[in-house]
Amino acid sequence: AQSVTQLGSHVSVSEGALVLLRCNYSSSVPPYLFWYVQYPNQGLQLLLKYTTGATLVKGINGFEAEFKKSETSFHLTKPSAHMSDAAEYFCAVSAGYSSASKIIFGSGTRLSIRP
Amino acid sequence: DVKVTQSSRYLVKRTGEKVFLECVQDMDHENMFWYRQDPGLGLRLIYFSYDVKMKEKGDIPEGYSVSREKKERFSLILESASTNQTSMYLCASSGTRGPNTEAFFGQGTRLTVV
Numbered sequence: 001a002q003s004v005t006q007l008g009s010h011v012s013v014s015e016g017a018l019v020l021l022r023c024n025y026s027s028s029v030p031p032y033l034f035w036y037v038q039y040p041n042q043g044l045q046l047l048l049k050y051t052t053g054a055t056l057v058k059g060i061n062g063f064e065a066e067f068k069k070s071e072t073s074f075h076l077t078k079p080s081a082h083m084s085d086a087a088e089y090f091c092a093v094s095a096g097y098s099s100a101s102k103i104i105f106g107s108g109t110r111l112s113i114r115p
Numbered sequence: 116d117v118k119v120t121q122s123s124r125y126l127v128k129r130t131g132e133k134v135f136l137e138c139v140q141d142m143d144h145e146n147m148f149w150y151r152q153d154p155g156l157g158l159r160l161i162y163f164s165y166d167v168k169m170k171e172k173g174d175i176p177e178g179y180s181v182s183r184e185k186k187e188r189f190s191l192i193l194e195s196a197s198t199n200q201t202s203m204y205l206c207a208s209s210g211t212r213g214p215n216t217e218a219f220f221g222q223g224t225r226l227t228v229v
Contacts, residue, residue, distance in 0.1 A: 036220075043205060043223055103218050104160065
């Protein structure tokens with residue numbers, strides 16, 4: 001079975017500061033990992049995903065994440081926060097070899113940006 | 116662009132009512148999902164479907180059922196709504212069988228049961 005743990009339900013950073021949102025996963029088979037963003041009153045939008053190959057993945061809006069198998073982590077970073085980054089962020093894992101692969105989400109991290 | 120459309124943004128229903136939440140996707144995706152989103156709990160999978168008339172239970176199926184008669188449409192049914200089913204409901208779809216794919220989400224339906 002797969003699971004995802006996001007450390008910190010709320011993270012606050014200053015505009016221009018580094019953003020680091022933490023995600024650890026558990027999976028008995030090689031995982032596929034995703035980060036999604038949710039703006040207020042909207043659905044979820046994909047930021048980036050890791051499937052196979054390069055462990056550093058670049059996404060939209062300047063975000064990137066690094067897959068570290070030894071640490072079972074997939075932390076999301078952005079070098080310089082912008083006010084428009086304020087949103088809720090979800091890490092997710094999908095795994096399995098059947099035709100039906102469900103996607104399991106973490107509990108989310110709300111990112112606030114201080115002026 | 117992939118479009119996943121949920122029939123209502125906001126719904127208010129009475130306890131004991133039968134409630135239908137409808138979701139339609141326009142990209143011929145095989146997989147469709149229903150999630151429930153509650154503060155502090157993230158998204159929890161209720162049911163998913165990988166083909167017409169095929170369904171599998173997610174993590175919290177109790178009190179819910181689903182229907183997928185056509186590939187593009189996936190309905191969530193609350194047989195007898197209760198106040199603890201007040202929540203945000205999100206529908207999603209994904210293509211290509213297997214885990215190497217992301218899900219596309221609808222805008223969500225905020226359901227209030229009174």
